[in-house]
Amino acid sequence: MTFDNKREVRWWEAVGVGLALAVAALALLQWGIEGVIHDRKTQTMPELKGKSIAAALDQLAPLNIGLRKEGAEFNDAVPMASVLRQYPPAGTVVREGKIVRVVVSQGGETVLTPAIVGLPLRNGEMLLRQSQLVLGEVNESYSLKFEKGTVLSQDPKAEASVERNALVNVTVSGGPPPAGVDLMPDFLRKNISEVQAWANSAGTTLSSSKDMSSPFAYGTVLSQDPAPDTALGASAKVSVVISGKPGKPGETGPAVTNFHYELPRGGGESLVRIVVSDKYGERELFNGLRRPGSKIDLPVQETGGAHVRIFLNGILVDERDM
Numbered sequence: 001m002t003f004d005n006k007r008e009v010r011w012w013e014a015v016g017v018g019l020a021l022a023v024a025a026l027a028l029l030q031w032g033i034e035g036v037i038h039d040r041k042t043q044t045m046p047e048l049k050g051k052s053i054a055a056a057l058d059q060l061a062p063l064n065i066g067l068r069k070e071g072a073e074f075n076d077a078v079p080m081a082s083v084l085r086q087y088p089p090a091g092t093v094v095r096e097g098k099i100v101r102v103v104v105s106q107g108g109e110t111v112l113t114p115a116i117v118g119l120p121l122r123n124g125e126m127l128l129r130q131s132q133l134v135l136g137e138v139n140e141s142y143s144l145k146f147e148k149g150t151v152l153s154q155d156p157k158a159e160a161s162v163e164r165n166a167l168v169n170v171t172v173s174g175g176p177p178p179a180g181v182d183l184m185p186d187f188l189r190k191n192i193s194e195v196q197a198w199a200n201s202a203g204t205t206l207s208s209s210k211d212m213s214s215p216f217a218y219g220t221v222l223s224q225d226p227a228p229d230t231a232l233g234a235s236a237k238v239s240v241v242i243s244g245k246p247g248k249p250g251e252t253g254p255a256v257t258n259f260h261y262e263l264p265r266g267g268g269e270s271l272v273r274i275v276v277s278d279k280y281g282e283r284e285l286f287n288g289l290r291r292p293g294s295k296i297d298l299p300v301q302e303t304g305g306a307h308v309r310i311f312l313n314g315i316l317v318d319e320r321d322m
Helices: 003-039 053-063 121-130 193-204
Strands: 041-043 066-073 083-087 093-095 099-105 110-112 135-143 151-155 161-163 165-171 204-213 221-225 237-243 257-260 269-279 281-290 295-301 306-312 315-321
Touching: 041 110, 053 066, 053 099, 053 315, 121 135, 121 165, 193 204, 193 221, 193 237, 257 269, 269 295, 281 295
Parallel strands: 066 099, 135 165, 204 237
Antiparallel strands: 041 093, 083 099, 110 161, 151 165, 221 237, 257 295, 269 281, 269 306, 306 315
8 A cells, every 4th residue: 555545545534534533522412402491490381471571570580480472463362462373382391491482462452550549640641542543531630749730540451351452540639628627647657646646636536446466666656537538527536447456656576578670671761669458458668660680679568468469560470578
């Protein structure tokens, strides 16, 4: 065999060895990738149909499952900007890192009314337009609690299913009342001593009862009748329920826990409204504009059975039990 022939044989041998090593490396890489994938935890795919994209992201994030919008279709039965279909379907067991593909509804004849109570009328009207609704009759009522021009009530209420282009009637604050018009102040979470001082100066009859199971400090007002901003007559009678927790006025109330919420990333600023409800009523924890990805941390008193609702741009996106 000549020298050139030997060199050609060696070259082909080198090529063969290189190909064998490449195949082995590829197989090893594939084995490693499969090993990593199979080492991931499994999760059960939740039901996303009917939820807004923001709510779906909030539900998938703790499961380490991604979301990709695959398309949009008109649908009368599912509200606009809500998930119409998903793949994999709900109940499917998948591994963390899975991407769920969704088709989003472009709406039809039915839409959900946004929550506009507590917002300036101009902002509320913009949210109604975005939801394909129309601002209807606007009434005005004096208020000690809300600034002039703030929406006090809406009809239909938030999250109601209505026909597209339906009218939403509102009552807005006319600001503090003029002289001669007396409104019931808001005494919730205040001490009974404040209520008594007000009643004495206003010449109003005050009665109270105690809730011995309340975790709040003794004397804290849990509920009141009439409600805040109710017009009071000359012979008005006011009743309150206060905390009867053993102790002295001014002692420390219930334990405080931290409520955390992180806005979805992407898009522009969102109007965030966070409301908590418990057996003592409903109160607003937060109302303001925040950028995508912003984190909101709020102290919440632990009363037991509290339920928190989060609205983004007037749309209910999440609900949590405390």
